[in-house]
Amino acid sequence: MSLDKEKIKHVAKLARISVDEAKVDSLTKDLNSIFKFIEQLNELNTDKVEPLTSILNQSLRSRKDEISDGKIREKILKNSPKKNEEFFVVPKVVE
Amino acid sequence: MSNITNQSLSEILESIKSKKISSLELTQAYIKNIENAKKLNAFVTTTFDQALENAKKFDNKPNNEHLLSGIPLAVKDLFCTENVKTTAGSNILNNFVPSYESTVTKNLWNNGAFLLGKLNCDEFAMGSSNETSFFGNVINPIGDHLVPGGSSGGSSSALAADLTPATIGTDTGGSIRQPASFTGTVGLKPTYGLCSRWGIVAFASSLDQAGPMTKTVNDCSIMLEAMSGFDEKDSTSINKKKESYSKNLKDNIKGLKIGIPKEYRVDNMPKEIDELWEKGKKILKDLGAQLIDISLPHTKYALPTYYIVAPAEASSNLARYDGVRYGYRSQKGKDLIEMYENTRSEGFGDEVKRRILIGTYVLSSGYYDAYYLKAQKVRQLIKKDFDDSFTKVDAILTPSTPSSAFKIGEKTNDPVSMYLNDIFTVPVNLAGLPALSLPAGLDKQGYPLGLQLIGKALDEQKILNIGYAFEKNCGYKNEIKKWWS
Known part of the structure; x- marks a missing residue:
């Protein structure tokens, strides 16, 4: 199938990337x-193939539900482009 | 001592141990080389003051019990380093200073090494030529018009130009092995799960793996030993006993079975690559290995599969760059959504945007089964090809790349032709296997070419051993004229 410009603009919207009209x-x-x-993959019949979801022969580990980190607010906020004391600041979303 | 930086990591370690050179002198020698090599554009950030401080600290109280005692190392700028800017080659992270250290780099520092600087790479490791970096393309020390490969292009360039005694890169589809091949150096992509992914800027999480890039196979085994190991913080880290790859390095490969896959002889492959492969086969055969013809029938579908799986994972991973918590934020836009859209449009480069769009599309409603699910199924077939072959052979020998280093700008207008450069390296990532690229010869222009050894999962020692034997008998020597200084 081929992708037209409208489709691409829609996907860009989903990906939250503004696309320059000239591009x-x-x-x-x-x-x-x-x-x-x-789409070369369509040459292959994969009806009876199980999808590979993990390359490892192990299942994901679980850990105890305990707090192992915390009290690092300053570190987390350090790289924010805009903050106000304890909060990230974003453009107004509610009128 | 003027040529200490020409030496291999293991020779340098010996000189440090025997006090022939101090860590400070060594560090100063690399700093001098780096300052003279600005033309290569291999570094995004240097940490000279910190390195000199660490070298002095080591010299005051030398402890030679570690694998990398007193060694300055530059690393790819995809590894988060505490309080040192980490950009992933992107404008969107141009001001990002992590408050934590990646597990892999922490392992290196715990083994006695210290940071010399951060190396340029393709943006978010998406590229095969280091031309997608926001910080400009890197130049291959082999020639001023050549790409150093990618995405770990700053790493391969710095290593080949004697700007670091060894380095580390990451490999999602060939990003360690292809640049190693283009610069006449050794590069290893370990088994998925052997090195922790924690603290590495994520590209495609089911494929990404960090690994060493070095001048010799012995150096490679030292670096792998230092950087690998179980990490609780990576849910896909493999919990196994640590191996002493360097201590166990052996050059006896008699009786080992080496598979030669017929599908790796692709159309339009330069004759020189074929001849190099023949040369490699002969070397291994003369050392007593047995060559066995094998078939990996789904090889040609590996790249199309990769270009669904990797962008899909990338589009999810890169969703975090929203201009709110860290990184670049656009000043344009009247509301939150426009702020996101402008931030991501201005912050990401063209190749990254292309891949995010591919990934978003193949995961979007109505297309998931046709693309992503299909790719996961083909990935199963590719893995099965390897599983079947490894019941018959110990390792597989292939070329590393379908060509030597290409010219800067040669492939930038045609994404598919750029992608085809990873045709021999991508299948290994899809199957999660370890693979080693070894310098093996020169083409008629005098540019390096590499051969690749693929091993079973967690069989790094065996491919290192084969590589070690190969290296001793190949007679390859990287002689780079330092035209840039």
């Missing part, structure tokens, strides 16, 4: 050539 054409071309390459 949509070249992006469409690139993505279509990539998908053409990817």
Whole structure:
């Protein structure tokens, strides 16, 4: 299948990336050539194949439900582009 | 002592131990080399003051009991380093200073090494030429017009140019082995789960694995020993006893069975790559190994599978860059959603955006089964190919890359042709196996070419041993003219 410009704009919206109108054409071309390459997989019949979800022969470990970290608010806030004492600051979301 | 930096890590360790050179002198020698090599653009950040301080501390109270006592090391800028800027080659992390240290780098420091600087790489490790970095492309010391490979291109360039005695990279689809091949150095991608992923900027979590890049196979075994090990903080870390790879390194490979997969002879492969492969086979055969023809029938589907799985995981992993908690934030936009959209559009480069869009699309409602589920099924078939072969052979020998280092700008306009560079390295990541790239020869232009040894899961020792024997008998020597200083 081929991806048209509208589809790409929709996917960009889902990914929260604004796409420059001037770049949509070249992006469409690139993505279509990539998908053409990817779609080679359709040559294979995989009806009876189990999907591989983990490469490890082990199941994920669980740990005790205990706090092992904490009291690091300052460290967590340190890299924030905008903060107000104890909080991350974002543009207004509620009128 | 002017040429101490030409030496291998193991030789340098010997010189430190026997006090032929102090850690401070060694560190100063590397700093001098780095300052003279700015043209290569291998470093994003240097930590010279901190390194000199650590070297002095070591010299005052030398403790030679560690694997990397007194050794300065530069690492790929994908490993989070406490209080040292970590960018992943991206504008979106240009101001990010982690308050924690990645497990793998912490392991290196616990083994006596200290940080010399952070090495350039493709943005979020997405690239095969180090041309997608926000901090500019890196130059291959082999020639001023050549890419150093990618994504660990700063690592391969710095190592080959004697700017660090050894280094570490990460490998999601070939990002250690391909740059090693392009620079005539040794690179190992370990078994998935052997080295902790904790504190490494995530690209594709089911494929990412950190590994060593070194001048010799012995150095590679020392570095692997130092960096690997179980980590509670990585849910996919393998809990097993630590191995002494360097102590157990042996060059006797008599009787080992080496598989030669017919599918790795691809269309339009340069004759030189074929000849190199033949040379490699002959060396191993002369050392007493047995060559066995094998088939990995789904090889050609590995790259298309990878370009679904990796972008899908990347689109999830990179969703965290929202301009709120850390990293770059756009000043444009009238509300929260526009702030997100502008932040991500301005913060990410073209290749990263392309992959996020691919990933978002293949995971989106209505397309998941056709792409992502399909890819997971083919990934199963690729893994099964290897499982079947490893009932018959001890290791597999292939070329590392389908070409030598290419020119800067040569493939930037055609993403698929760039992706095809990873054709021999990607299957290993999909199957979670260890693989070692070894310098094996030069093409007719005089550029290095590598061969790859693939092992069973957790069989690093065996491929290191084969590599060690190969290295002794191959006669490859990296002689790089220092044109940049």
